[in-house]
Amino acid sequence: MQQTLPDITKTGSLLTEYDVYLFRQGNHARLYERLGSHPAIADGIRGTYFAVWAPNAAEVSVVGDFNEWKAGNHPLSIRSDDSGIWEGFIPEIGHGTIYKYHIRSRYGDYRVEKGDPFAYTWEVPPKTASVVWDLSYAWRDRAWIRCREEANTPDAPISVYEVHAGSWRKVPAEENRSLNYRELAAELADYLIETGFTHVEFLPVMEHPFYASWGYQTLGYFAPTSRYGTPQDFMHLVERLHQRGIGVILDWVPSHFPSDGYGLSYFDGTYLYEHALPGRRYHPEWKSYVFNLGRNEVRSFLTSSAIFWLERYHADGLRVDAVSSMLYLDYARSAGEWTPNVHGGRENLEAVGFLRKVNETVHANYPDVLVIAEEATSWPGVTAPTATGGLGFDLKWNMGWMHDTLDYFVLDPVFRKYRPDFLTFSIWYAFSERYVLPLSHDEVVHEKGSLIGKMPGDDWRKRANLRLLYGYMFTHPGKKLLFMGGEFGQRSEWSHDAGLEWHLLRHPSHQGIFRWVADLNHLYRREPALHERDAEQEGFEWVDFSDVEKSIVSYLRRGRSADEVVLVACNCTPVPRYGYRVGVPFGGFWKEALNSDATEYGGSGVGNLGGVEAEQVPAHGRPWSLPLTLPPLGTVILLPEGA
Template sequence: MQINEPIIRSPDNAALTPHDVYLFKEGSHTRLYDKLGAHPRQMAGKPGVHFALWAPNAAAVSVMGEFNDWNKQSHALAPRTDDSGIWEGFIPGVPLGSAYKFHIVSRHHGYAVDKADPFAVWSQSPPETASRIWTLDYDWNDTEWMARRREANGLEAPLSIYEVHLGSWRRLPEEGNRFLSYREIAPQLAEHVRSLGFTHVELLPVMEHPFYGSWGYQTTGYFAPTARYGSPQDFMYLVDYLHQQGIGVILDWVPSHFPSDEHGLAYFDGTHLFEHADPRQGFHPEWNSAIFNYGRNEVRSFLLSSALFWLEKYHVDGLRVDAVASMLYLDYGRREGEWIPNRHGGRENLDAIQFLRKLNEAVYQDHPDTQTMAEESTAWPMVSRPTYVGGLGFGLKWNMGWMHDTLKYFQNDPIHRRYHQGQISFSIWYAFTENFLLPLSHDEVVHGKGALIGKMPGDEWQQFANLRLLYGYMWAHPGKKLLFMGGEFGQRREWQHEESLEWHVLQYPLHDSLQRWIGDLNHQYRTHPALHAVDFNPEGFAWVDFQDWENSVLAFLRQGKNPDDVVLIVCNFTPVPRNNYRIGVPQGGLWEELLNSDAAIYGGSNIGNLGRIEAAPVATQDYFHSLSLTLPPLGIIYLKPVPAA
């Protein structure tokens, strides 16, 4: 299709107002997606598309695409006269769905390049790299969810998150191993998540990315869901469907770095526009990618707009911000002499700190019923504390210390665990310094690390008993929960992004029973406020005994806001059953065994306490009453006092 009509330039009908330009240059514009990019509209009585692009160092910018046979000269944009660096123009007759790019001729070195639209809402399916003209019209059906999601996403709510990579959750080997579309996966994923009682799904980055093997973490389309699985409306359908089933949706979002693909953001207008020019600041040695220049106001506006875009246009319930530590430290992943100190001589990235605070303020101002979550792997203080007290302002922080210590402890042969008791109990000493989320994520089952079940010592029975114990301990520990797909049924193989999960193993009893254990954990976790309502305050936790290292036993209480709402947790980290093991409790009467990981229905040996046990007036561990328990091998039990009749 050839469109020969010239571009219409009409400042009176321009999409960008002077106020927009002011906010953009100030670094505080959070709705640039409505202003820059390609927007179908009418101008001078003609339907067409308004294009706007930030390229301040360009000598010329034109639009090329299917509508003009990819002619680089026929449809030139004009620079605005307000020193914004924005080029714009209206092309009549451009049809919806047309592929296009911007042809940029730089003022420097005669450099010319064809770039995808940084604000495109849809792209060609990789390996093609052009953007597409599209709108985001959609009739949402999640009114009920949106009305109550403040409660569902709140810090006092039970958050049990199922982490998913859409392209490998389930594939169709009978159809060439193809992955499912957004619409195909929606009912299957919702049914699986609902049946297991997870409250939320977290999706590895769905933003457009050229290299599938990056899992989405090398983003080029900060406003476009990947076309691999369908259209923007198809992705909206997935979010909408999950919401209708009472399931929240969290997206991984990557403002820390971006790839150097020619059609992307790197060296955009013949200069380092989005990234720092100096590789000591603008190049990430670990990921071979570019680092955003957070000190540039227009770049901050771009990233803020991307974050708000997914919350606004796609109704998502939260953003998990990737690799925050790499943003905070100027020397992250670098050796001496490979980084530039800040103006005070320190290693902190002051511009990134300012950006992260502004990001969280903008999110919670406009969408206070959502959450931001930081993947931050260091001891940076107050990551999840408000900005007005000096924090970064995130709602939650991934507890990487808990994850590393816990997995390392479980990898010990049980006979040696007595020498590592502090490894499993240490996390409580800092558990309330942040609003922590406990992650067993995709990062723990890739790059030769093996699957979770493979990390567990012993024979097959012991491996599954250990994994049930690990999950039971995780669900009882203060903090919200996250588990990567496949972990719920004990996938044996390390995660492979080009293959489906090992769903076939569910035919084997131990795998099927493990999945039942996850479902029952989530049910009890959601049912009893003691297990989730006071996650971030020491009043929600009390040690009963953390010093019995000789038997490798831990016992603690979880407490809700109501004094009567209490759950006792006892862990036996050895394969030796403990009979008549006395544990102090805060009250007498009957105690009900809510969960026992050694029950036969979970693949265990069925050693336990027959469902109920009565507390005797025998003082133990600073309590006036105690229980004489049978502790199952490599097992965990949850007990709750039975209300008096």
């Protein structure tokens, strides 16, 4: 689809007075349509309109191959409305033009060439220039967009496969290169259908200078990284996933940005995007700059970035990185390294206001998308509506569940009876927010090892423990997230420079883990009791969590209909239990829907031969009970016949 170029003959600008007003008020949600580089027409001549915010510049000009990178040859003019925006039209250049802004500050002798904060694409790193680009694309995902609200509602099954695009699969025969966006589209969509995940979440695809940051040191807030192709190539990837019924969530980083000289830092010879206060400017943990969220123009920049990915790339959600670091003034800072807010507290009031505003703006424009917080503290109301004082997110990563669960499963089974709280405490707060249960990339990097590598025991027990962990995860209240490789038991710690260990799928034991995760996904999606009431107390009911000596827990998940019931029993020791009685709410035959110890999953085959007839023997306060066979280090999931 060819872009219809705007005609700026009369005004010489894409900006209206209202645009400037919204920008300065912090309320502009589509600045990417006004600032940056845009092919246009003036006086019948094709060219490109440029606009950049640099209020403390004395001179700004556009430099590039077209003028041999000579400053001053194509100067921009500052607007007379005190907006600090410089703009201008350069004839006879357009799509594909490589450029930067040459800025001379009004303070000192600061001169610098900066990339465009609003560039739609950049040169392939390590090159650093911006590129004029036409984002036209004939989207063919209308059917998905029309019905995606159903896939993103709080009672929908949401199972997320977390992916780093550059290392999901490599091409060894071609110097171990990454797949490009179009190759990824072809292979990833088929894989997700097979494994049963409902959504894919990409680690930040936004342009970033340092590959080893995995995208979390974002520099191009309006550009997918050119390492894997063009903007249209990335659109094709999103489109293909949508055509296969898979939602796309993008990691988004509004908390901090890298200090690379051609980026946002010290943009016009002043601290423009970052804080001017030394105690709030620099992030000590990530060695990066912190956005000044108290500055209205910065808020407009970031809000526009959020809307951009939903509007121009049809993303179905944003996972907001490092929300905890935004909420607290003393995050990663010692006493004396931070300044309290106006009330004397540690809360970052500017960030709270920004997060509420961006969530309100996103949901006003796109009520059918998800905004997910990576937030690791007990901040109240992260997923509560802003109207009631909440932050307005749709979901929050449950970091407490993740830490407790992994702390439990790394224990040798003989010691698990001493820490049953690691397994059961999460239910006390499971319904205080709308949660995602994350086993993310963060748990398999920085010498933490792989998930299967954390498990105790020999190879058989490691695999059994991993299957048990997944069985517990997929039946626990909350949406699901699993980082790539975990679904087949990757043995090595993840490395962004290496592809996943796909060769492991040639081994029946790892193929068994893969089949177990796929079957869990399909059961989770099929049974309303496993997802419909994730954030409701009534959706979960303990049968028994007191058998500490045997390290066995059993519980019911319930849907909204009385017959929507799932029974789960987890045996967290390698000792099989026969005739183990578990109370159930009614009689009849209970079929064994899944058993992690089944031979097709690499288990020993201990189980219930298809199911168990309930007996009118009271147990656990219920009139009926099942005499179950619980496999070693196993999860069994049973459904009443007819369900």
